[in-house]
């Protein structure tokens with residue numbers, strides 16, 4: 001049984017980096033979800049934030065993480 005630490009998937013939560021006046025998101029607040037493999041990123045939407053959008057990441061065609069689903073991702077985060 002694989003543990004959280006053994007996961008082979010790599011995604012990053014990217015903070016806004018811009019002022020709240022620009023986009024309504026605090027400068028340190030998570031804003032993008034990014035694939036570490038191909039660099040694709042997608043805006044995190046909604047109050048739940050982390051529960052969204054990994055399925056919509058615009059991966060490169062040959063990205064090894066293309067098949068990773070949000071369900072898998074959520075399992076990694078919840079623990």
Ligand SMILES: [Zn+2]
Pocket residue numbers: 035036037038039040058059060063064065066
């Ligand atoms: Zn990718």
